[in-house]
Amino acid sequence: MLLISLIPPGESQSVKAVKQEPDGKTLSVADSIELLNTISRSLTFVNQTKSLEAANRALKLSLDTDNAVGMAYAYRNLSSLHSYNESYSISMEYIQRALDIFEGLADSAGIANCYISLGHTYRRLHNLEEEVRYHRMSFQIFKRINDQERIGVTAHNLGESYFNAGDYRNGRLLTDYAITINDSLQNKPVLSSCYKVMGLIELAEGKYDVAKNYFEKVLVLSSELGENSQKIATAESLFSLATIFKIKQARDEQLAYLLRTADFSLQHGLANYLQRTYQELILYS
Template sequence: MVRFLLLFCVLLGSATIYSQNKQQIDSINKLYVQGLNIPQDSIVALFQKNIKAAEKISYELGVADGYSQLGLVYSYQGKYEESTKSTIEAITIYEKLKQTDKIAGYYAGLGYSMKYRDLKNALYYMQKGKAVAEANKLEELLKDIYNNYGVLKEINNELDSALYYFNRGLEIKIKINDTIGIPYSWSNMAGAYGLQENFSKSREYFNKSLQQRLVWADSLGIAENYTQLGEVFMAEKKWNDAIPFMHKSLPISLKKQYRNLTQYNYKMLSDIFKKLNNTDSALYYFEQYSAIKDSVHSIKVQESIAALNIEFETEKKQNEILEQRAQLAEKDLEVRRKNTFIFGSLGLALILGLLGYLLYNQQKMKNRQLQKETELTSALAKIETQNKLQEQRLRISRDLHDNIGAQLTFIISSIDNLKYGFTDISEKLGNKLIGISSFTQQTIYELRDTIWAMNKENITFEDLQSRIANFIEHAKNASEKTDFSFNIDENVDETHIFSSVEGMNIYRIIQEAVNNALKYASADEIEVNISEKENKYTVEITDTGIGFDQDSTELGNGLNNMKKRSREIGGNIKFVSKMGKGTKVVLNFPK
């Protein structure tokens, strides 16, 4: 009985350790490779070690996931042969475990990664992944597989096939409401139409993609769409129409340090001005293009030199160690020959001293290694926590957009159906329904603004400018009799970054001021100006409306909310108004 209890305890302990090891292996395999801020060699070593740990406990799924991550790392390093081997090793294990979703995904991913190196094999692997996904109706994978397969068809100059697969991927994305993926499909379709010289279609789909990305404030996607729209005009030889789009893309790519796009924009602008016989501008943009091209090349050269220096220093140190060991051996032999007893004792003392020194160094290196491992573990835990927080924020914002947004839209539709479905509705009830519909529509706009702020840890001046401009554009459409203007002084530092709370408060104050001018002031002109002086920002919203008497008028909820928001960002706000002479709202806050 005692033996049975001992055996049971051993088995229970082993099962607990196995479970813990599996959790640790899975945790490492789920790391977001692009977000790891550690040297590339350390990332490779991390996943190689994780694969060995999974093999040690015969955890085949952990081994396969480790190889798939390792393949991704090698791909980013440009080690394509190692990447292919690791990915195929992972697929082989997935096939054994019958993990159909991963088999399909990694076959397709392997094919897509080879598109510019080996198009024949790229098509072969992509077709294998597509076949598995279609056989098992894996729509979540098929939306991207169809899109990427269309890219391969476009590279192979099969443009009708490319459009067919872009459309199939888009249908699934629309079906599952993939709001982030849809603009990518539209951009791909626009590119294919452009290659077919169907420029109107190409422009239509690039614009659709751009509008969606402006809603989500996807800066890099916006920059790419501006450049692509410029390319369409270039293909039509409408050089002057292409220039503004390149100029819109360029500041974004510079700010986001998107070097390849910046380089391409400079080259396109140089080509355009060359076509227009504007030699000064053509030369200027060509010089900018050459400078950034040389900069990218210089960085790569410096990286190669650094790698060679490390290799040289390592080899040099190894040779020095070998020389020192040889010298010590010679001295020891010489001492033994001269005096066996006295110098033998001295030699022994030297050896003991050397051993002690080596043991000390070994312990020191061991402690340093332990410290590095602790730091790495802490860094990985922090990265994983950040990833989870970002996923949670995205999930909440998507739920708000997809569920509450859809419900509000349903309410508006239902109210409209009531208005038009019943002809005998009284004027008072009709006006009430119109008011509810307008309020619900406004709630949708505010919900979108909230989602926009939730999706960002920080809000740039560019983001804020884009959002305010978008709001004013809506206001123009709502009130055709009112003239709007929005101006930012040249001395404003547009690189400044606000927290999401600061950015939202500034935006809401401007929004409230403009709404008040439209609703209550009957203004013919509304002007928004932003300036900077002595490390402070000033926002002025001026209208030419009927104004109000500040002495006799009690402040409502809107104006009090504006005051509260200005205090939250450490600023102050004042209202200047006279009957018949309009109103000015002045917001000051520190940079």
């Protein structure tokens, strides 16, 4: 997916085109910027097109009104989107802009959110040390300021990083903690990703039936959320279920899940999962 981080000409009246609250009252421009940035962040792993649109609108409004915090969060969202699509140099440029603003404002939450983005980028770059470091720092900051929603997110991120590092004990502890928080907040997209991580931990430890149960929980949430589902968690769970059935030598079930993974990955542009699935299909035949 090619991401163009520019506001389309039709947004020239964006300052006036503020969102409407349910009771019919217009939001202030500052509130509209905050809402758009929140929407963009929430959709990063769900719908990149809509996430990009919201980030661009937030950036345009922020530039028009000299809203530094709004600019910083829009830059952070744009960085996340470019990182997701492996445009790492552009991603790093945007995240540095965001960090410069947040550090100038001494905004701990903003800095921590940038650390989340950096943790994800270093994960994709397979730099495990930096991945763990940034996800640990973001978790520590949100614990200190007691932001429950972000604690739930960062505990999940750090738990997955520990799993990637082979530290299954801490990965399990943090992911259990993240499940408790995200379940209580009904943050179902993140909860589904937590279940994915627990499934991967159980799979790595050879507990195939327990792992299967977690991956099936992901698929239940994915079905419930529809287009708002966490796409990577869904693809990983489908692929992992195929792996479990391969280990159990249940070839029909393995093939069924490989085909579902391929179809889902193709539908949502998940090239990495599509490649992995095709490789398994070749081996299957």
